Amino acid sequence: MRISGIGVILDKSRKDKFVLKDIRRADDLIKMAVLAAYDAFVDSGLDNSAKDNLGLILATAFGPHVTTFRFLDEILDYGDANVSPTLFSHSVHNAANSYISSNLGIHGPTLTLTNFSASFYQALLVAQSWLNEGRCENILVGSVEQYGKEMEYILSGVAPELNYKEGSAFFLVSVGECLKKYCSICVLPYRDEFASGFSLATSLLEDKSNKGTQF
Amino acid sequence: MPENIAITGLGSISACGNNTEETLESFSSGKRSAGPVSLFKTELKYPVFEVKNFFNKDISVMRTLNLAFQALAEAVSDASLEDLSGYRVGICLGTTVASQLNDIDFYKTYREKGSAPLERAKRFLNSNLAQAVVDFLKIKTKFCCTVVNACSSGTDAIGLGLSWLRNDYCDIVIAGGADELNRVPFDGFVSLGVVSNSLSLPFDRERSGLNLGEGAGIVILEKESIALRRGRKPDLFLKGYGLAADGYHLTAPHPEGKGLEKALKIALSEAGINVGGVAFVNAHGTATKDNDKVEGVVLKKVFGPKLKFLSTKGFTGHTLGAAGGLEAVFSALALRQGWIPASSGFINQDDEIGISPVQQKTEIKGSHAVSTSLAFGGNNSALVISRN
Numbered sequence: 173m174r175i176s177g178i179g180v181i182l183d184k185s186r187k188d189k190f191v192l193k194d195i196r197r198a199d200d201l202i203k204m205a206v207l208a209a210y211d212a213f214v215d216s217g218l219d220n221s222a223k224d225n226l227g228l229i230l231a232t233a234f235g236p237h238v239t240t241f242r243f244l245d246e247i248l249d250y251g252d253a254n255v256s257p258t259l260f261s262h263s264v265h266n267a268a269n270s271y272i273s274s275n276l277g278i279h280g281p282t283l284t285l286t287n288f289s290a291s292f293y294q295a296l297l298v299a300q301s302w303l304n305e306g307r308c309e310n311i312l313v314g315s316v317e318q319y320g321k322e323m324e325y326i327l328s329g330v331a332p333e334l335n336y337k338e339g340s341a342f343f344l345v346s347v348g349e350c351l352k353k354y355c356s357i358c359v360l361p362y363r364d365e366f367a368s369g370f371s372l373a374t375s376l377l378e379d380k381s382n383k384g385t386q387f
Numbered sequence: 388m389p390e391n392i393a394i395t396g397l398g399s400i401s402a403c404g405n406n407t408e409e410t411l412e413s414f415s416s417g418k419r420s421a422g423p424v425s426l427f428k429t430e431l432k433y434p435v436f437e438v439k440n441f442f443n444k445d446i447s448v449m450r451t452l453n454l455a456f457q458a459l460a461e462a463v464s465d466a467s468l469e470d471l472s473g474y475r476v477g478i479c480l481g482t483t484v485a486s487q488l489n490d491i492d493f494y495k496t497y498r499e500k501g502s503a504p505l506e507r508a509k510r511f512l513n514s515n516l517a518q519a520v521v522d523f524l525k526i527k528t529k530f531c532c533t534v535v536n537a538c539s540s541g542t543d544a545i546g547l548g549l550s551w552l553r554n555d556y557c558d559i560v561i562a563g564g565a566d567e568l569n570r571v572p573f574d575g576f577v578s579l580g581v582v583s584n585s586l587s588l589p590f591d592r593e594r595s596g597l598n599l600g601e602g603a604g605i606v607i608l609e610k611e612s613i614a615l616r617r618g619r620k621p622d623l624f625l626k627g628y629g630l631a632a633d634g635y636h637l638t639a640p641h642p643e644g645k646g647l648e649k650a651l652k653i654a655l656s657e658a659g660i661n662v663g664g665v666a667f668v669n670a671h672g673t674a675t676k677d678n679d680k681v682e683g684v685v686l687k688k689v690f691g692p693k694l695k696f697l698s699t700k701g702f703t704g705h706t707l708g709a710a711g712g713l714e715a716v717f718s719a720l721a722l723r724q725g726w727i728p729a730s731s732g733f734i735n736q737d738d739e740i741g742i743s744p745v746q747q748k749t750e751i752k753g754s755h756a757v758s759t760s761l762a763f764g765g766n767n768s769a770l771v772i773s774r775n
Contacts, residue, residue, distance in 0.1 A: 228632065235535070240487050243571065244494045252431045252574045260575030261638050261763065265486050265535035270764030273634040279646065281630040282766060283543060284535045286486050288515050294532045301550040307630075322497060326488075326508045 177344030179211025208340035227311035231291035314342030393621030396466025396607030398458035402436035414728035436600030436704030455565035458603035477530030481540025481564035489571035539760035541711025546628035563712030565603035587674035589698035600704020604712030629653030633765030644685035658771035666753030672698020683740030701731025
């Protein structure tokens with residue numbers, strides 16, 4: 173499969189009025205994912221007709237934990253019967269994909285998956301299998317993580333070696349002809365090392381040699 | 388021609404039975420086992436479908452995992468696959484609760500003191516559903532995926548397993564879904580105003596919302612050639628899977644059900660069958676106003692007014708990420724048994740829907756079943772399960 177679009181968001185304070193007007197109520201995790209997916213789609217040069225069967229795969233380790241903790245605040249402060257439905261609906265892992273699909277007008281297959289390690293690698297494997305099956309010709313595949321002090325406390329205790337950051341990276345992967353092509357990518361099902369979405373995006377954006385790569 | 392993907396093992400646990408045999412007894416008798424919440428303290432008074440006579444064997448992981456292990460054991464035994472060595476095995480499971488660190492006691496302590504014992508957090512970190520099953524089975528695999536597509540997670544996990552097998556990534560995939568009844572989503576669903584304070588009435592004119600439940604449903608998917616090589620003669624097959632996004636709203640389905648209609652057509656096309664070949668549809672049928680109206684209208688549009696369909700959520704409650712796994716198991720069992728149970732809770736047809744689910748235990752003819760799931764976020768999924 174080919175990578176024809178890349179979007180990377182590491183700065184959640186970015187003010188992109190066109191995209192953000194529809195996500196102003198969303199949490200930072202959702203905003204980062206929507207912006208990265210939007211950038212990757214625009215970067216690919218695909219037109220809107222591609223959206224009807226555009227696939228969408230999002231990987232995350234911890235999902236919207238910041239919003240989950242805010243929802244727990246509501247339970248503790250106001251009781252079971254007085255919690256915010258908005259916070260609850262945004263605490264579900266696939267809320268980010270919902271925002272992406274509704275904002276970009278995507279009507280193809282959408283999947284959110286989670287794993288504490290290598291979730292982005294799993295997402296790429298799914299993308300490759302969907303393309304092989306002809307389930308869709310173009311897929312937005314990406315990852316997102318959000319920083320939160322509660323998770324920082326937990327991870328510093330159980331996995332102090334982890335460099336815990338936040339951001340989102342998305343790629344537009346295709347089998348058909350593309351206006352732009354960063355590289356071809358072959359996901360090897362039995363490779364032992366995993367790379368993150370960020371490291372792949374960074375290396376591709378720095379190296380425009382368009383050489384094929386194995387991941 | 389792609390190889391057939393067989394379903395060689397079934398396992399389930401829910402409020403209507405701790406295994407498939409008990410489930411069939413409940414379906415046959417029409418017994419509904421709802422009651423007040425007993426698993427956690429809450430001020431809310433709504434009936435729920437808890438699994439009875441079940442105790443968490445492993446307290447180092449969440450209850451969701453314990454439910455999954457129970458269904459897994461039955462499915463693996465049903466498939467005679469106690470020894471998985473020598474096979475390329477994938478694990479693909481859906482959940483909602485096990486993906487979230489919604490431990491109120493841990494967070495309350497942390498919030499008050501700025502620190503809290505990490506054992507409860509470790510319990511969450513040990514509970515990534517697919518990874519925990521990999522660890523439980525002591526297998527090595529790169530195909531380990533926890534799907535978090537909200538209420539369609541179980542269906543989508545099974546569909547993803549189908550993709551892995553068709554792509555020759557695996558010989559065998561253990562797929563399905565699991566979720567426990569948990570205070571946090573319980574409060575959340577009540578806040579959304581979609582929970583009924585009486586027993587749910589899927590597709591009924593007077594329906595007033597869903598009841599929450601818990602459980603796990605697991606299927607063993609296997610290349611037919613692998614099953615035949617180890618002496619099994621499969622009778623059940625996973626023939627098609629469709630998945631499509633509404634791209635419409637965070638919590639409400641598209642009013643015309645466009646995503647569901649698309650998902651159904653993709654699944655039927657993959658299976659190579661037309662609508663006349665479908666013996667029955669096991670619908671998502673949560674008993675909320677929006678879901679049942681949209682789903683019922685789409686089912687009538689796609690399959691016609693004579694369709695035999697039902698919702699099994701009148702027996703299980705809405706088990707969230709487990710629902711798709713459980714309903715795939717129930718659909719497969721029905722094909723094998725030759726009957727579907729009454730769609731529990733239904734009495735009066737809703738004229739806005741225009742078709743009615745079956746009201747009594749009903750004999751089915753035909754060899755194909757469809758199981759549908761709709762979810763938060765506008766996910767729509769459909770499986771086609773067939774019997775030779």
